[in-house]
Amino acid sequence: MTHTVALVTAxxxxxxxxxxxxxxxxxxxxxxxxxxxAILLLAxxxxxxxxxxxxxxxPIAGFAIALAGLIDMLGHPADGRxxxxxxxxxxxxxxxxxxVEAAMRIDPLSLSFVLLVTFVGALIHxxxxxxMAHDADRRRFFAYLNLxxxxxxxxxxADSFAVLFVxxxxxxxxxxxxxxxxxxxxxxxxxxxxxxxxxxxxxxGLLVAMGLMVANFGTLDFAxxxxxxxxxxxxxxxxxxxxxxxAACGKSAQFPLQSWLGDxxxxxxxxxxxxxxxxxxxxxxxxxxxxxxxxxxxxxxRLVVVIVGAITLVFGAVVGAAKDDMKKVLAASTMSQIGxxxxxxxxxxxxxxxxxxxxxxxxxxxxxxxxxxxxxxxAMGDQVDARRFGALRRAMPITWVTFMAGWLAILGVPPFAGxxxxxxxxxAAFVGDGAAPWVFGTVALLGAGMTAFYMSRLxxxxxxxxxxxxxxxxxxxxxxxxxxPMIVLAVGSVALGxxxxxxxxxxxxxxxxxxxxxxxxxxxxxxxxxxxxVLVAAxxxxxxxxxxxxPVPVLPPPGGxxxxxxxxxxxxxxxxxxxxxxxxxxxxxAAAATDTYVVDGAVRGVAWLAVAVGRVVxxxxxxxxxxxxxxxxxxxxxxxxxxxxxxV
Amino acid sequence: xxxxxxxxxxxxxxxxxxxxxxRGAIVAFMGIELMLNAANLAFVAFARQNxxxxxxxxxxxxxxxxxxxxVVGLAIIVSLFRARRTVSVDDENLLRH
Numbered sequence: 118m119t120h121t122v123a124l125v126t127a128x129x130x131x132x133x134x135x136x137x138x139x140x141x142x143x144x145x146x147x148x149x150x151x152x153x154x155a156i157l158l159l160a161x162x163x164x165x166x167x168x169x170x171x172x173x174x175x176p177i178a179g180f181a182i183a184l185a186g187l188i189d190m191l192g193h194p195a196d197g198r199x200x201x202x203x204x205x206x207x208x209x210x211x212x213x214x215x216x217v218e219a220a221m222r223i224d225p226l227s228l229s230f231v232l233l234v235t236f237v238g239a240l241i242h243x244x245x246x247x248x249m250a251h252d253a254d255r256r257r258f259f260a261y262l263n264l265x266x267x268x269x270x271x272x273x274x275a276d277s278f279a280v281l282f283v284x285x286x287x288x289x290x291x292x293x294x295x296x297x298x299x300x301x302x303x304x305x306x307x308x309x310x311x312x313x314x315x316x317x318x319x320x321x322g323l324l325v326a327m328g329l330m331v332a333n334f335g336t337l338d339f340a341x342x343x344x345x346x347x348x349x350x351x352x353x354x355x356x357x358x359x360x361x362x363x364a365a366c367g368k369s370a371q372f373p374l375q376s377w378l379g380d381x382x383x384x385x386x387x388x389x390x391x392x393x394x395x396x397x398x399x400x401x402x403x404x405x406x407x408x409x410x411x412x413x414x415x416x417x418x419r420l421v422v423v424i425v426g427a428i429t430l431v432f433g434a435v436v437g438a439a440k441d442d443m444k445k446v447l448a449a450s451t452m453s454q455i456g457x458x459x460x461x462x463x464x465x466x467x468x469x470x471x472x473x474x475x476x477x478x479x480x481x482x483x484x485x486x487x488x489x490x491x492x493x494x495x496a497m498g499d500q501v502d503a504r505r506f507g508a509l510r511r512a513m514p515i516t517w518v519t520f521m522a523g524w525l526a527i528l529g530v531p532p533f534a535g536x537x538x539x540x541x542x543x544x545a546a547f548v549g550d551g552a553a554p555w556v557f558g559t560v561a562l563l564g565a566g567m568t569a570f571y572m573s574r575l576x577x578x579x580x581x582x583x584x585x586x587x588x589x590x591x592x593x594x595x596x597x598x599x600x601x602p603m604i605v606l607a608v609g610s611v612a613l614g615x616x617x618x619x620x621x622x623x624x625x626x627x628x629x630x631x632x633x634x635x636x637x638x639x640x641x642x643x644x645x646x647x648x649x650x651v652l653v654a655a656x657x658x659x660x661x662x663x664x665x666x667x668p669v670p671v672l673p674p675p676g677g678x679x680x681x682x683x684x685x686x687x688x689x690x691x692x693x694x695x696x697x698x699x700x701x702x703x704x705x706x707a708a709a710a711t712d713t714y715v716v717d718g719a720v721r722g723v724a725w726l727a728v729a730v731g732r733v734v735x736x737x738x739x740x741x742x743x744x745x746x747x748x749x750x751x752x753x754x755x756x757x758x759x760x761x762x763x764x765v
Numbered sequence: 766x767x768x769x770x771x772x773x774x775x776x777x778x779x780x781x782x783x784x785x786x787x788r789g790a791i792v793a794f795m796g797i798e799l800m801l802n803a804a805n806l807a808f809v810a811f812a813r814q815n816x817x818x819x820x821x822x823x824x825x826x827x828x829x830x831x832x833x834x835x836v837v838g839l840a841i842i843v844s845l846f847r848a849r850r851t852v853s854v855d856d857e858n859l860l861r862h
Binding site for chain 2: 741742743746747750
């Protein structure tokens with residue numbers, strides 16, 4: 118491991134050159150969608166007629182710029198592909214010593230992300246034109262989507278944790294606005310709030326990590342922090358690593374902050390495809406991979422990342438296997454696949470490149486699956502219950518084929534995209550000493566089988582078997598504006614894995630995260646691959662037996678204890694409710710009671726005391742002259758008595 | 766000497782009791798005059814005993830001031846009676862409200 122430490126540190130110390138040529142245009146990838154979002158939101162109803170066209174144009178422009186940047190970058194030697202573009206000085210050099218430049222870092226890692234975000238984003242924008250055609254607020258929808266693209270690009274292009282945090286919050290805001298896009302329904306508004314709050318908990322982690330960096334390193338720049346991290350103590354690196362992991366857990370819906378993702382499906386389906394499957398939820402993986410130099414110093418933090426990834430992987434798979442709501446199955450599957458990525462990222466240089474590769478292939482096939490789900494919902498009158506579908510392959514052949522491409526890709530069937538990335542993650546999980554590779558490798562392996570089962574279950578329930586439609590359903594293929602993006606993403610699901618492997622994607626990332634250190638798995642590689650494929654085949658066969666060969670009941674059968682638990686998201690909401698919401702509520706109640714009885718009590722008590730004293734003293738002021746005279750006499754008598762007593 | 770002081774004290778107590786007990790403004794006023802004259806008596810008696818004229822001078826002052834006070838007090842009582850048809854001090858409570 119020592120030599121990888123040296124390599125990673127060396128890789129990050131490659132001086133970033135000032136951006137030139139097409140790469141210098143990269144800030145526009147953020148600026149263009151941001152301007153468009155501002156125009157669409159400020160122009161209001163005036164822009165209703167052309168708003169969606171402007172909204173679609175910006176991610177396409179962003180993709181064009183990113184593509185030009187890619188071509189430009191490929192012209193540079195591999196160790197000279199890190200560029201910075203300084204925009205302005207955000208925090209000038211102060212006596213405290215903290216200076217922050219608002220700068221962008223354009224390197225192979227951030228460029229890969231920008232390409233993914235703008236390409237998938239552009240496709241989903243196009244899809245949304247048709248999908249949201251009948252929504253009166255379509256312009257507002259596009260404004261939020263543009264805001265998301267801008268924030269996400271800022272997040273990945275940032276050159277310091279401070280700028281990253283701006284993008285981090287921006288995507289959180291866009292996600293909140295889009296989940297609650299149909300906030301006429303209270304339930305959806307509540308889902309948006311839940312996502313926002315869960316994300317805020319994660320943000321605390323990022324803030325703590327930044328605080329630790331400022332206190333100990335005196336800088337927030339990636340270059341500065343990573344150079345200092347090389348000499349930081351293990352304890353400090355572990356603390357920063359765990360705080361960053363908390364942030365990643367919130368954003369990427371990892372255990373224990375995963376509960377919001379299922380509810381986030383309340384948003385329109387294109388949102389689920391773009392934000393809650395392809396891009397935003399993978400920001401946590403990006404954060405961990407970007408901070409790899411810190412994690413290299415902190416084996417404990419890495420182990421925790423791997424454990425969190427493994428738990429979420431299984432968690433998502435179990436939940437996904439029991440849900441009947443098509444979008445929630447896909448959400449659980451997203452959670453599970455991001456678990457794979459976190460696991461790989463936590464393995465360090467052995468797996469980080471494959472985490473990013475899986476992130477890219479997942480971005481394609483999961484977006485494709487979600488768009489397919491949107492197409493099915495569109496055809497079936499917004500029905501999402503998979504038990505009410507069946508036999509849609511004849512009614513919607515294009516959706517069927519594109520969905521099948523995504524399905525085979527997520528299963529990891531060769532030569533589809535998922536095979537190339539997931540198989541390598543499983544291999545990487547088997548690398549190491551002691552019991553850890555056996556545990557994590559087995560979890561990753563079993564996860565592949567479970568993925569095969571629940572995705573096949575969904576696929577068979579929706580497209581195979583007998584029609585179980587409600588009477589008013591008239592399934593039909595959507596317009597070309599929707600099928601087009603689905604076909605493009607399906608092509609990506611088929612080919613992207615092979616293309617990335619053939620073009621040496623890990624070598625492309627090597628200047629940023631160090632060379633992919635192969636290591637030797639504790640099992641032979643062919644054994645792992647065969648075992649994976651056998652488990653996948655078993656999962657598919659089981660799903661076929663249960664959901665295609667046999668008729669699927671329209672009403673869900675009661676199911677065993679595990680099924681019922683999985684339907685209730687393994688009681689994550691109940692656990693959160695007991696552990697967090699109720700104690701929180703108790704604190705609030707106590708605070709309110711303190712306010713009412715102690716603070717208000719003191720104020721009212723003072724007032725009551727004044728009144729009470731007044732009531733007694735008022736009796737003296739009765740307005741009777743004789744009574745005053747009597748008082749005077751009494752006073753004189755007392756005075757005389759005192760004087761006499763004094764004298765005696 | 767003692768009889769003068771005892772008489773003065775008795776007169777003063779009678780005057781004070783009158784002020785405390787009686788409701789009529791005129792009678793209460795008389796009680797006040799009685800107390801003043803009780804004090805005058807004490808002044809004069811002590812002046813005589815000590816051979817000092819100061820006490821006698823003060824008695825004259827008190828008489829003058831009491832005469833002025835009677836003029837003002839009676840005027841107030843008369844105007845009160847005109848305004849309110851009563852001279853009971855218990856009914857004079859305008860300032861209380």
